[in-house]
Amino acid sequence: MPRPIHFDLTADNPERAVKFYQSVFGWKFEKWDGPMEYWMCTTGDKDEPGINGGLSRKGDSGMPAMNTIGVANVDEFSKKIASSGGKVVMPKSPIPGVGWFATCQDTEGNLFGIIQEDKNAK
Structure with missing residues (x-):
């Protein structure tokens, strides 16, 4: 059965948003080496329930904040x-x-x- 496997967040200031999510939730971010400005987000240990996601600059990616289903x-x-x-x-x-x-x-x-x-x- 297909399940949500990824979420996307957008931000006017990605560096500020990364700092916010790191300080509040302890999430880890790593800048993606892909064709767009994007940060991969790890929200917890792989053995815990939940999904990981990513963050992009508003407008740059054309992507809205949303969930992705595999x-x-x-x-x-x-x-x-x-x-x-x-x-x-x-x-x-x-x-x-x-x-x-x-x-x-x-x-x-x-x-x-x-x-x-x-x-x-x-």
């Missing part, structure tokens, strides 16, 4: 979303070295991402 196939789930009354608002696109990603909207207007892991995505 799926086996982005194309199949995009069809399921559309046939169930949702929308695919940003079609499948690669995140190099990570996988295939699409931004979707549920019937209530909530945005969420779906991701298919594929280290060969380009």
Whole structure:
């Protein structure tokens, strides 16, 4: 069953936001060496329940703050979303070295991402 596996936060000042989340919750951040300005966020030990996420500068990434759900196939789930009354608002696109990603909207207007892991995505 697909589950939320990642969250995204956005910030006007990412360095300030990183400092906030580190001081309040003890989360760890590491700047990602990818095609956009992004910080990977570890929220706890891998043996504890919960998910990790990331943080980007508002406007730079084009990504809103949202949750991402891991799926086996982005194309199949995009069809399921559309046939169930949702929308695919940003079609499948690669995140190099990570996988295939699409931004979707549920019937209530909530945005969420779906991701298919594929280290060969380009």
